[in-house]
Amino acid sequence: MNNTEYDVVIIGGGPGGLSAALYSARARLKTLVVEEKRKTGGQCLTTSELENYPGIIKDSGPALMDKFTEHAKHFGAEFIQGHAQSLTLSENGLQKTVQLKEGRELKAKSVIIATGTRPRVLGIPGEKEFAGRGVSYCATCDADFYTDLDVVVVGSGNTAVEESVFLTRYVNSLTMVVIHDEGHLDADRIAREQAYANEKITFLWNSTVTAIIGDELVEAVEVKNVKTGACSRLATNGVFMFVGTVPKPTGCCR
C-alpha cells in the first residue's frame, strides 16, 4: 500500500496517455501512468511499420512507443502496471481515488482517462491471427502496404465506403462485402455515388465474411450469403474491417 498523493494519475499508457504524461511531468506535476499491459504503447504496439508520425519517416510502432515512454520518464513520470477498476471522489470533490483490480488504491488531485478506442471486431476465425499481417482496421495507416494488391472491405457505413474509395488509389481491386440487399449502403449519398462510380470497387451484397484464411499472410476469405446460406471462397491479399469503433472500457465502466 502506497499513500503517495499524485497530482495527476493517467489511466492508459497509449500514445495519448504517454503524451499527457510528458506534458504533466514536464510541468513538474507528480505524475503516474497506470497501464494494464506489461508494455506501454497501446494500439501502436501492433503496428509493425509506422510512417505517418510527422518527423519520423519510418519506425516500428513499438520502437516509437519506447521513445514516448522514455520521454515521459525523462521528465519524472512514474509508471505502474495495473487495472483501474473504479474512481471515487472525496466529499468536496477535490481528492480522487482510483481503485485497482489488484487491490491497491491511488490518490490523485486529477485523473486523466486515456484508455482510447478500439475497432469493433467481427470475432471470426483468422481475424486475430492475421491482425497486422493482412487484417487491418485503418486505411490511412496501412493502404500503402496494399499497393497493386487485391483487398476485401467489410462494412457499409460512411467509414467503410469513404475508406474504400481512398483505398482504390492504392489497390488493384477492392470487393466490398455488404450484409444488406443490393443497392443499400449505410453511407451518405455523395460517398455512395463515389463508390458506385469507382471501377475498382465490386460489391458482394447480402454477404458476410465468416473466416479469414492463409498461411503466413492472408490468402482468402470465406464469404457467406445470408439469404441463401451458400458459402464461397474469395482470394484476397488483405481484409479491411470498418464495422465501427468502441471506447475501450475502463474498469469503472464495465
Place this chain on the structure above:
Amino acid sequence: MNNTEYDVVIIGGGPGGLSAALYSARARLKTLVVEEKRKTGGQCLTTSELENYPGIIKDSGPALMDKFTEHAKHFGAEFIQGHAQSLTLSENGLQKTVQLKEGRELKAKSVIIATGTRPRVLGIPGEKEFAGRGVSYCATCDADFYTDLDVVVVGSGNTAVEESVFLTRYVNSLTMVVIHDEGHLDADRIAREQAYANEKITFLWNSTVTAIIGDELVEAVEVKNVKTGACSRLATNGVFMFVGTVPKPTGCCR
C-alpha cells in the same frame, strides 16, 4: 507560369502545414506547400532547444522542422517559396485560385490555410534582438530553461497570471509588470487568488516595460511608471510576454 492543378495547396510551411502536407501527399493527393520564407518550419525555427515533441527528447527546432519537411517530400509533396495574396473561387466553387504576390497563380481543388498565429509583441527596444535569448512568449516551451533564475512577466490577463503561477515552479523569483492600478488583474478570480498567494510573485503596478537590456543575454528591463512617468531599471534573467496572440495574417486578409 505553371498550369498544373493541385489537389491541395497548403498556405504556410510551419509544423501544421507540414503535417497536413504529409497526410495529404501520403493520401496520394497532388500537394503543394507555399511558404513565404526561404526555409520551412514557421515559429519552430526560432526555438533552439525543443523538448516537448513526444518521442524526441531533445532536438533543435530547425532540425525537427527539416525532418517534417523531408517527411512530406518523401511522400511527394512539392514546395515553393511565395507569398499568397488572394484566394478566388470559380463560379461553381469547385476550383480555387491562389494568387501569389510574385504574380504566379496556383490552381487547387482544396486550399488549407495553415498560417498559424504569432504572439503580440510590444515593439520595444531589445525585444526582437533577445527573442529566444531571454525574451519568451511561451512558458510551457521555455520555463525549464529559467530554473532558479529571476524573470519578469508582462501582461495581466488569464494567460499572464496562469503562466506566472506555472513559472514559479521553476524560477527563483517572478515580477509581474501590470499596467493597471494596484489590485487590478484582468484574470479570473481563481487565477488571481493563486497569484496573490504565491510567495515568489511580486507585482509592479501602473507600470510597463519600455526596453530590454543586455549583452549576450538579457540582464535587465527598463520599467516606466505610467502615473508618475518615473523610469527605473530592474535586473532580470528573462522576460515572458503574455499580451495576447494574433492570427498571422495571410496576404488575403491584409
